[in-house]
Amino acid sequence: xxxxxxxxxxxxxxxxxxxxxxxxxxxxxxxxxxxxxxxxxxxxxxxxxxxxxxxxxxxxxxxxxxxxxxxxxxxxxxxxxxxxxxxxxxxxxxxxxxxxxxxxxxxxxxxxxxxxxxxxxxxxxxxxxxxxxxxxxxxxxxxxxxxxxxxx
Amino acid sequence: xxxxxxxxxxxxxxxxxxxxxxxxxxxxxxxxxxxxxxxxxxxxxxxxxxxxxxxxxxxxxxxxxxxxxxxxxxxxxxxxxxxxxxxxxxxxxxxxxxxxxxxxxxxxxxxxxxxxxxxxxxxxxxxxxxxxxxxxxxxxxxxxxxxxxxxxxxxxxxxxxxxxxxxxxxxxxxxxxxxxxxxxxxxxxxxxxxxxxxxxxxxxxxxxxxxxxxxxxxxxxxxxxxxxxxxxxxxxxxxxxxxxxxxxxxxxxxxxxxxxx
Numbered sequence: 336x337x338x339x340x341x342x343x344x345x346x347x348x349x350x351x352x353x354x355x356x357x358x359x360x361x362x363x364x365x366x367x368x369x370x371x372x373x374x375x376x377x378x379x380x381x382x383x384x385x386x387x388x389x390x391x392x393x394x395x396x397x398x399x400x401x402x403x404x405x406x407x408x409x410x411x412x413x414x415x416x417x418x419x420x421x422x423x424x425x426x427x428x429x430x431x432x433x434x435x436x437x438x439x440x441x442x443x444x445x446x447x448x449x450x451x452x453x454x455x456x457x458x459x460x461x462x463x464x465x466x467x468x469x470x471x472x473x474x475x476x477x478x479x480x481x482x483x484x485x486x487x
Numbered sequence: 488x489x490x491x492x493x494x495x496x497x498x499x500x501x502x503x504x505x506x507x508x509x510x511x512x513x514x515x516x517x518x519x520x521x522x523x524x525x526x527x528x529x530x531x532x533x534x535x536x537x538x539x540x541x542x543x544x545x546x547x548x549x550x551x552x553x554x555x556x557x558x559x560x561x562x563x564x565x566x567x568x569x570x571x572x573x574x575x576x577x578x579x580x581x582x583x584x585x586x587x588x589x590x591x592x593x594x595x596x597x598x599x600x601x602x603x604x605x606x607x608x609x610x611x612x613x614x615x616x617x618x619x620x621x622x623x624x625x626x627x628x629x630x631x632x633x634x635x636x637x638x639x640x641x642x643x644x645x646x647x648x649x650x651x652x653x654x655x656x657x658x659x660x661x662x663x664x665x666x667x668x669x670x671x672x673x674x675x676x677x678x679x680x681x682x683x684x685x686x687x688x689x690x691x692x693x694x695x696x697x698x699x700x701x702x703x704x705x706x707x708x709x710x711x712x713x714x715x716x717x718x719x720x721x722x723x724x725x726x727x728x729x730x731x732x733x734x735x736x737x738x739x740x741x742x743x744x745x746x747x748x
Contacts, residue, residue, distance in 0.1 A: 343539060350543035354602065354739060378496075378503040385507045389514070393528040394536065397603030397610075399518045404511030411504040449605040455736040456607055 341365040342387045348466075349395055356462025359470055360438055362387050363406050367434040368474065370410060371417045371425070384410050396445070405444055409437040427478050431471055438467040522610065522640050522647055529601055529612050530642030544600075551739075571632040597627075598740045600645065608677050609653040611636070611738060616644045620745075626698075626705055627741035633732035634658070634698060634711045635741055651711070652679055652735055660711055661699040662690060668699055671711065671729055677736070680718060681727040690714045690727055706744070 341362045348358035366384050388403030396402050413433055420429055446460050518524045555564060597613035615621050625638040627648045636656065639649035649656045652673035660671050660681065667690070670682045684690060694714040700707040715728030 346536065347540065347543040350540050351547050353547075354599070357604070378500050381500065381503050381507055385511065388511075390532065393532040395601060395603070396605065397525045397529070397601070398515060398605050399524070399528065400511040400514030401605075404508055404515070407504055407507045407511065411501070411508075414500065445604065449607070456604060459604070 338362065338365060338383050338387065342390065345391075346394065352462070352466075355459070356466065357442070357459045359463050359466030360406075360441060361470055362391075363409060363441060364434050364438055364467065364470055364474075366406070366410060367413050367437055368430060370413050371430055372427075381407055381410055398448075401445065401448060405441045409441050412440075413437055427475075431475055435467065435471050438471075439464060442467070522649075525603065525606070525610070526612070526640040526642050526645070526647045529647075530616070530645045533600065533645060568631050571630055574632070595742050595744065596631075596740055597621075597646075597743055599738055602738075608673060608675055608735065609650060609655075610639070611648050611650065611741075613646050613648055613741060613743075614644070615743065616642045616646050618643050621646045621743060622745075624705070625743045625745060626709060627743055628709065629733035629738060629741060631742040632710060634709045635731075635733040635735060635738060637705070638743065648741060650735055651731060651733070652677055658705065658711070659699040660696045661707070662714065663695045663697055665690065665694070669696075671696070679712065679729040679731050681714060681729045683724045684727065686720055686723050686725050688725075690717075692716060696729060 345358055345360065345362045348361065352358055363384070366380055366387075370380055384406035385403045388401075388406040389399065391402045392399045416433060417425075417430075442460055442463050446456065449456070597615040597619075599611045600614045601612035603610065603612075613627075621638055621641055623638055623641060626634060627636045627638065629635045634651060636648040636650040636653075637658075638646050640647040650673065651658060651671060652675070654673050654675045656673055658671045659668065661668050662684075665688065667684055667688050669684045671679055672682055673679050681690075681696065692714055696711045696714060698705055698707050698709040698711060710732050712729045712731035712733075715730050718726040718728055720726070
C-alpha cells in the first residue's frame, strides 16, 4: 500500500513539473530503500517494481516495458551489491549512496535509450537528478532525526 | 534447514527478476514505436488517474496563471492570443480556402498532457479527443498562430499530435516571397527541413514559409517558419534548414483548427 502511495506521489509530481523536468523516481527510491532495510520478501518487491514501472510507461514514458525493466534491473543490482558489502560496513549511508547511484543509472539509461536528443531532454534529466538528491537529503535528515530521538 | 530456506528464497528472487526482465524486453519489442498503442494506453490510464491527478493539474494551471498575472502579462497575453486567432481567421478567410477554414470555437484550445521522452520531437498528447470534435489531420497551432503539428491519432478523451519535427510528418508549404512549393519534414531530433526546392531556385535566409494549398484538411496560409542555411542536394532538388516559428521544445498548449471543407 505504501508503494502505491509513492507511485501516486511520483505521478502527481510529474503532473506538476511536466514540461520542465522529469519527476524524480521516488517510487523506485522507496523500493530501493526497502530492499536492504526492511525485512521484505524480495520477490514481492520485484513484482511491485515491475507493475509500477509498467503503469508509469503506460501513463508517461510511452514505451511499455522500459521503466518496468529498468526498475527490476535496479532492484537486482541493489540486491547484488548489498550482498557484497561486508556486514560491518552495512549502514544507512551505504544504502543512501546506492539508492542515489541506481536512481542516476536508471535515469541515464532511460535517457540513452531515448537517444538523449536535445538540450531540453538533458535539462529534464538534470532536474530529475537534482530532485532525487533532494529526496535523498530529506530521507537522510529524517533518519538522523529518528536516530537522535531514539537515543534521547 | 533454515539455511536451505534462505538459499531457496534467494534463488527465487533472482529467477523472478530474470523472468520479469525478459517480460519487460518482450513488451518493448512488441509495442515499441507503435503510436496507436501509445495513444490507447494513455487514454485508458489517463482516464483512470484523471480524478486523482485533477488537483495537481488545477494547482499547476493556477500557479502558471498566477505567475503570468504577477508579471503583468496575463491580460495582455490573452488579448494577444485573441487577436492572433482573429488574424488567422481573417487570413484564412481571405486566402484560398475562404470560409471553409473556420477556427473551431470553444474547444479549440488543448492542453499538452504528456510528452514521451522517447518520442520527444515527434509526438505530444493533448487532453482533447473525439468527444471534443477533434478529427484526424487537424492542424495544431502554437499561440493560435504558428503551425506546430497535426492530429495523428485520436482517442475519446485525448489525441496524439505529430509535430513538424517528426520525420514521418510531411507538410506541403510555399515560400511566401517566391511562391516556390516544397515539403517540410523533420529529422526526429529537433530539426526541420524544407525539401524539393528546384536547384535553379535560390532561396535566401529569412524568407518566410507558410502552408500551401494541399486539397486536404490543412488550410493554406498558416505561418510555419523562416528559411535557414542550404542543406544537401539530390536529383535536381535542394534542401534548406527551416527555423519554425513554433517553439517546439516549449509547447504547453495548442490551438486546433478545423480546416475541413
